[in-house]
Amino acid sequence: MTMKIELLIRGGHVVDPAHHIDAIHDVWIHDGHIVAMGDYDGKPQRTIDAQGLIVCPGLIDMHVHLREPGAEWKEDIESGSRAAVAGGVTTMCCMPNTNPTLDHAGVITQVKMRAQQVGLCHLHPIAAVTRHLAGKQLTEMRELVRAGAVAFSDDGKPIWHAGVMRKALEYASSFGFLVIQHAEEPTLTDGGVMNEGWVATQLGVAGMPVESEDSIIARDVMLTRLTGARYHVAHISTQGAVAQVRSAQAEGLLVSCEAAPHHFALTEEEVIGYRSDAKMSPPLRTEKDRLAVIEGLRDGTVTVIATDHAPHHIDDKRCGLECAAFGIVGLETMLPISLMLVRDGVLTLPQLIAKMTINPAQLLNLPAGSLAKGAVADVCVFDPDATWLLNRDTLRSKSHNTPWHGKTMQGQVCYTIMAGNIVFEKTSNEGL
Amino acid sequence: MGIADLSSDDIMWLLQLGESMLDINRRSIKKAPTLRGKTIINLFFENSTRTRTSFEIAGKRLSADVINISASTSATKKGESLLDTGQTLAAMQPHLLVVRHGLAGSCAFLAEYLQNTAIINAGDGSHEHPTQILTDLLTIQQSLGSFEGKIMTLVGDIAHSRVARSHLLAAKIMGYHIRLVAPKTLLPLHVARYGCSVYHDFDAAIPGSDIIYMLRVQNERLTSACCFPSIREYHEAYGLHRARQRMAGDHCLIMHPGPMNRGVEISSDVADSLNSRVLHQVENGVSIRMALLTHLINANNPPMLAHNNEDEDDDED
Numbered sequence: 001m002t003m004k005i006e007l008l009i010r011g012g013h014v015v016d017p018a019h020h021i022d023a024i025h026d027v028w029i030h031d032g033h034i035v036a037m038g039d040y041d042g043k044p045q046r047t048i049d050a051q052g053l054i055v056c057p058g059l060i061d062m063h064v065h066l067r068e069p070g071a072e073w074k075e076d077i078e079s080g081s082r083a084a085v086a087g088g089v090t091t092m093c094c095m096p097n098t099n100p101t102l103d104h105a106g107v108i109t110q111v112k113m114r115a116q117q118v119g120l121c122h123l124h125p126i127a128a129v130t131r132h133l134a135g136k137q138l139t140e141m142r143e144l145v146r147a148g149a150v151a152f153s154d155d156g157k158p159i160w161h162a163g164v165m166r167k168a169l170e171y172a173s174s175f176g177f178l179v180i181q182h183a184e185e186p187t188l189t190d191g192g193v194m195n196e197g198w199v200a201t202q203l204g205v206a207g208m209p210v211e212s213e214d215s216i217i218a219r220d221v222m223l224t225r226l227t228g229a230r231y232h233v234a235h236i237s238t239q240g241a242v243a244q245v246r247s248a249q250a251e252g253l254l255v256s257c258e259a260a261p262h263h264f265a266l267t268e269e270e271v272i273g274y275r276s277d278a279k280m281s282p283p284l285r286t287e288k289d290r291l292a293v294i295e296g297l298r299d300g301t302v303t304v305i306a307t308d309h310a311p312h313h314i315d316d317k318r319c320g321l322e323c324a325a326f327g328i329v330g331l332e333t334m335l336p337i338s339l340m341l342v343r344d345g346v347l348t349l350p351q352l353i354a355k356m357t358i359n360p361a362q363l364l365n366l367p368a369g370s371l372a373k374g375a376v377a378d379v380c381v382f383d384p385d386a387t388w389l390l391n392r393d394t395l396r397s398k399s400h401n402t403p404w405h406g407k408t409m410q411g412q413v414c415y416t417i418m419a420g421n422i423v424f425e426k427t428s429n430e431g432l
Numbered sequence: 433m434g435i436a437d438l439s440s441d442d443i444m445w446l447l448q449l450g451e452s453m454l455d456i457n458r459r460s461i462k463k464a465p466t467l468r469g470k471t472i473i474n475l476f477f478e479n480s481t482r483t484r485t486s487f488e489i490a491g492k493r494l495s496a497d498v499i500n501i502s503a504s505t506s507a508t509k510k511g512e513s514l515l516d517t518g519q520t521l522a523a524m525q526p527h528l529l530v531v532r533h534g535l536a537g538s539c540a541f542l543a544e545y546l547q548n549t550a551i552i553n554a555g556d557g558s559h560e561h562p563t564q565i566l567t568d569l570l571t572i573q574q575s576l577g578s579f580e581g582k583i584m585t586l587v588g589d590i591a592h593s594r595v596a597r598s599h600l601l602a603a604k605i606m607g608y609h610i611r612l613v614a615p616k617t618l619l620p621l622h623v624a625r626y627g628c629s630v631y632h633d634f635d636a637a638i639p640g641s642d643i644i645y646m647l648r649v650q651n652e653r654l655t656s657a658c659c660f661p662s663i664r665e666y667h668e669a670y671g672l673h674r675a676r677q678r679m680a681g682d683h684c685l686i687m688h689p690g691p692m693n694r695g696v697e698i699s700s701d702v703a704d705s706l707n708s709r710v711l712h713q714v715e716n717g718v719s720i721r722m723a724l725l726t727h728l729i730n731a732n733n734p735p736m737l738a739h740n741n742e743d744e745d746d747d748e749d
Contacts, residue, residue: 274541323514
């Protein structure tokens with residue numbers, strides 16, 4: 001008997017790394033879930049013609065700053081969700097450096113509820129490791145997880161105090177929770193606005209040495225060995241950091257890391273001309289570091305790509321390099337920038353998609369990242385070859401702090417489907 | 433905006449113009465009508481007596497209307513941004529803004545948004561101090577005749593010095609060689625890529641020097657930032673005193689951008705010695721700034737030092 005079906009994605013090249021699918025299939029969606037892949041006797045209400053397009057699980061970005069609550073003029077959950085789905089992202093994990101910080105169950109619940117009201121993108125908060133991100137007293141991790149937190153981080157700030165970090169790792173790992181570190185030794189980066197090196201020397205600005213990142217990771221790897229904890233390095237950016245994570249993994253420690261597109265696509269040279277849209281923490285590094293991050297992505301040391309989407313108002317960026325806030329938006333550029341890795345032969349397309357779907361899903365135990373029958377129908381349909389011009393004024397994010405303004409992107413999201421609903425559809429003038 | 437924007441011909445031409453201004457400064461009636469009816473705003477976000485005064489005198493001797501705005505009286509204390517201050521002043525239609533600001537790149541930043549206002553960089557953070565360097569070059573030219581192959585030994589807090597960065601760029605353009613002298617705590621990373629030599633031992637750098645250029649030491653920077661343990665030890669290791677001047681020989685010029693800390697980076701007997709060019713630098717500073725003001729405002733030239741002017745080289749002949 002022919003079933004009534006809500007949505008058919010027809011004829012697309014399905015890439016579902018979780019199930020090693022890399023072939024042309026029809027994808028049938030009903031009642032918010034995947035009902036079948038391949039032949040199915042159904043009568044769809046709507047059909048998306050995906051011939052020539054890639055159909056993959058909705059992307060996961062496990063590192064975003066949505067600024068709500070507390071700084072809604074930069075971004076809020078609604079604008080952040082719109083930016084996400086425009087970038088093919090259907091699941092986000094938001095960082096706790098809001099105001100108030102995500103260190104109490106009530107705030108976690110509020111953030112989750114707001115995302116549900118918006119209804120565009122799944123949102124899983126990452127809660128603070130320490131109260132008020134002050135680096136002193138641990139948060140009530142068990143209750144935060146019950147409220148919906150999926151991991152812990154003081155991101156934006158490092159967990160600097162070695163004793164506190166040890167306790168955090170011990171406590172979190174007692175219950176299987178993941179601790180995510182913003183790896184930065186603050187006494188080495190004090191006053192720094194970019195990578196320490198030749199470019200900073202010429203610009204006459206203080207730098208942040210790679211050692212600030214490497215030294216914290218070296219310490220944390222020792223503490224991970226001591227505690228048996230699960231430890232994840234956010235936005236890895238240096239050659240030394242990648243090497244340390246690689247050797248910790250070889251040793252069998254539960255150490256993982258993510259890389260942000262800007263760290264494998266750009267270098268410190270981007271800052272020349274005092275460009276505040278190339279200012280972030282950790283900073284853009286040298287070509288040697290960029291290539292090391294790419295090698296980490298290639299050999300599997302770096303399992304996740306995440307954006308560190310960090311919206312800032314133009315007033316916080318248009319004030320000279322040394323005054324400007326750290327961070328760039330990334331949700332809408334993650335896919336096209338990352339596809340560079342496939343074009344350059346670093347990764348196969350399934351390998352790349354895995355780093356933005358099933359890998360973060362497994363790391364954080366999220367109900368997302370695959371197109372299995374019965375799974376929630378989060379799907380990204382994109383054209384890997386289409387080129388378009390990035391204009392920061394057309395970004396969905398409230399903030400427009402991107403270093404790629406005016407650059408040509410290759411790879412364009414055509415449809416984003418979240419829980420069976422088409423939440424983004426490319427319009428004909430998209431990217432013009 | 434910076435020495436980096438200039439060619440060797442630009443610099444030689446400006447030095448020549450500066451030299452010609454010396455006359456006005458030395459005669460009894462120190463006024464020329466060159467810039468009558470022109471408005472110059474000195475916008476100083478950092479304290480500076482000599483640079484600001486030098487620009488003010490330069491403007492006034494050329495009959496321009498000069499307005500001084502210093503950080504203590506400006507709206508920045510009330511939270512107004514650099515950009516707003518710049519735009520507000522630019523809206524008053526001055527012919528030229530002279531900007532000193534504590535942030536590197538601040539002048540380039542202003543120039544980006546104030547496209548119709550000429551701007552002179554009077555020092556931007558630790559980045560560049562181009563008018564000081566032109567002043568120094570005029571002083572060197574007067575005493576040594578040329579730059580090619582000359583050795584300048586530059587001593588002190590290189591890491592935080594805009595004077596050092598501008599000299600490192602100028603040395604490449606004009607063909608003199610720089611020996612940097614400082615402990616590693618006062619040197620920025622990869623500084624040797626400028627093509628200079630780097631010494632930690634002052635005495636080793638002295639022989640053969642044509643110029644010893646001492647940078648001002650900022651006490652608070654040295655001790656609070658852990659760059660140096662004490663003024664006493666600094667003077668012993670990197671201070672220029674009589675014995676070191678003797679090692680350098682009679683021909684060697686002593687320079688300092690001022691203000692000097694006597695007894696810290698330079699001892700009084702050296703500062704006041706025959707070979708000291710410190711006061712010549714000050715005098716030449718006025719002439720060079722007169723040359724720049726004349727060039728930028730009067731010649732109907734596109735602003736030569738302005739950031740977004742690409743074909744400045746064509747205007748010199």
